[in-house]
Amino acid sequence: MNALREKLKNEKVIIGMVHLLPLPGSPAYKGDMEAVYEAALKDLRALEKGGAGALIIENFGDVPYAAENEPINKIAFATMVARIRRETKLPVGINYQFNDVETEWAVAYCNDVDFLRCEVFAENRIGPNGLFIAAGPKLMRLKAHYNKDIMILADANVKHTFPLAEQPLDFTIESLIEGGVDGIIVTGITTGVNPSVEDVKLVNKHAKGLPVFLGSGINEKNVNEYLPYINGAIVGSSLKKDHIVENPVDVKNVKRFMSKIK
Secondary structure (H helix, E strand, O other): OOHHHHHHOOOOEEEEEEEOOOOOOOOOOOOOHHHHHHHHHHHHHHHHHHOOOEEEEEOOOOOOOOOOOOHHHHHHHHHHHHHHHOOOOOOEEEEOOOOOHHHHHHHHHHOOOOEEEEOOOOOOEEEOOEEEOOOHHHHHHHHHHOOOOOEEEEEEOOOOOEEOOOOOHHHHHHHHHHHOOOEEEEOOOOOOOOOOHHHHHHHHHHOOOOOEEEOOOOOOOOHHHHHHHOOEEEEOHHHEHHHOOOOOEOHHHHHHHHOOOO
């Protein structure tokens, strides 16, 4: 039974971010894996106490992100996911930056996570991290070969990137659905920037019943504008201390945000 899929039947699921500190292999790694784990565990506990519906673990500190990472970085990420997964009964997802779906599926499969995020599934895009070719064909073949009920949430027009060739949003959504995704994420152009309500409405209109998630820019002031058109949201900055994305999760901000969810 997939815990996120079950939860979506009854509620709008707010997915809090567990942003990992830099891991081995990334430029800013400080040499202490235990410190990475302790910081992640504190964020997890704050999300739990604040009432978040799920969490997603991301190697947020590994900037600048790469399409292909060193083995030590992959193993470090898998280790963190395994340790954090054991500590909670909430639905757990992962996002391994940036669009390294082969590693992401392997980590998800081996750690019984409930969902993963694929940034570039049905488009070809370019950004500061490089050139990214649609990963949907590779990811769905991995799922076929190593099958498990892990939800795939995929972005439409993912933040921090631009299309190599413009394609209509409804065409992208149709391609995501045809490709077999389990949910669609819509974002603004960068972290913390919200998409327009009209864009979210458009995604909802063309989603054909698939869950729609807001992937950036949602906060306690604008959340009720989006709620009628989404099934959940991935929330980072709004739940952090002083609403700064690099800070730890603040349980008071989580509680305040969750009090707005109706």
